Amino acid sequence: MAVFIQTVVAGILMGGIYALVGIGMTLIMGVMKIINLAHGQLMMVAMYITYVLYEYLHLDPYVALLVTMPALFVLGSLLQRYLLNPLIKVESILPENQVLMTVGIGMVLTELARLIFHSDYKSVRPPYTSMSLYAGSIAFNLPMVIAFGIAVLLTIGLFIFLLKTDVGKSVRATAQNKEAALLLGVNAERITVFTYGLGAALVAAAGTLLLPIYYLFPDLGGAFTLKAFVITILGGLGSTVGAIVGGVVLGVSESLGATYISMALKDAVGMVIFLLVLIFLPGGLKRLTKI
Amino acid sequence: MKAPRWHIVVIVAAALAFPLIVRSDYYVHMFILALLWVVIGSSWNLLAGYTGQVSFGHAIFFGIGAYTAGLCATKLGISAWWGMLLGGPIASLIGLVIGWICFRLRGPYFALATIAVGEIFRLAAVVWRSLTGGMQGILLMQSFRSKLPYYYLALAIAFGCIYAIHRVMRSKWGYYFIAIREDQDAAESMGVNAFRYKSLSLVVSSFFTGLAGAFYMNYMAFIDPEVVFSLHHISIMAILVGIIGGVGTLWGPPLGAFIMVFLQETFRSSFFGLGPRWVSELHVLVFGLLVIFVILYMANGIVGDWDKIRRLGSSKAGAASASAGKGS
Incomplete structure (x- = not known):
């Protein structure tokens, strides 16, 4: 029983970070109606920035958040402004052109990272990474708890932003109905640029929080892109609440899969859930809760 | 662009x-x-470019073909060349099953589902050690020391594939495929059984991809799950090859394939040994940049936008634009 609880706890803590990854993706998907297949690669970029700051400036990863989030916001905005938005006007046979562009972007980001940092594994290990908090016999890994806490704070902040501010309301309006938002005076193009930046900043936070408990290599992005869309489909496209639930569900099921089935099949668990949801519950958890 | 017969x-x-x-x-x-x-x-282009079902999982069929050939040798004790006969049909069969699951989804959902299925196949091949040998892969002996037999065989498969797609696209099926790509609901209301024709497109597409996989096993004589079921190196490359050449054109993907292989090799070998060593690290990066450039400025690929490119090259602007036509 203790093993089970421990597994679930680890899964939930991981789920908090996954939720950040998923929220970024779902925001982009909601507003632009595209799957951002460069999402994990953006996270990888943020992780390398964190690594450089820690390695050369000895900046704590949690302080590095203040650098990586704005940096990725700018990077994301530029990508949307100069690479993705121009495609809206282009006539092409396949409507998925923007998605394919994100594939190209992801590839270039990965290869740039490989060029600069080479393929070997890197990690950031501040002294507190191996510390744990105990509640009875259940251990809570300290960096995971901190990461979970910051993830929750960021999510709450995002919700306040989306619900209370004008820009946040414009983002939601564009996601609901782009034409109507345009008619009401929302600059939809600027909102897409802003949203992609925001999505990138959120996934950057996830990456920076993850680095003390994870390792880093250029191809890491692809794996997290896969996780990001599993979470998004699970929660329902464009649903932020869904992404949080989806993130936690993925975290817990991966953790359970790793403990009870096999470490190697951990990633397959996510994929199987993903297929089942696609087939039996298209629309994801959003369909059940209507949020 | 329609190549004349003498071409x-x-x-x-x-x-x-x-x-x-x-x-x-x-x-x-x-x-x-x-x-x-x-x-x-x-083959990817038949399903994605002509039928409009953008698959991110063609590595499944490539891997199935390759493993069929490999397992013929390791498990059945017969020559891996039997895989050339079995690989295509088995890949098609698996294609049918995958289609049955995935074709109920549309557009981006379909694309995502194929990624998921592809990853499941890759992980299964890694984990199912008693059958596939896991990460150790399958190692065989090459049958010929000379490259000539392999070259002519690959050539025959390539021309066979192009010719088959050409014939399919000129038959009734081809028109149904394009109707489904342009508007699935309209096609269905005209009496086209979209599910059936999408499946047929997938069967042909997976057959040739499986055949290519079986050939790969025989030629390279080594496979492992990360090579043949790779999302990034097979499934996504197949897409990029199609995008660069031009989706929905007969000669686009072949052109894209040659550009991809030779561009990457030129850089990998540092301009055939003439350039500085560090150039070799750029080979995938350069291809990625080319993909971004093509999507941005030639949305229909080099073959698809050939008229546009020619117009830029010649001073007689506008003259060629009248004859601009998509696909062949």
């Missing part, structure tokens, strides 16, 4: 004579790889 004769003649004139194993090897990608890219 094709020239291409076939040049392809047949090539290894007899260029007696270099290195270049023949490059051409064999390029021909393999011609097959993968063209």
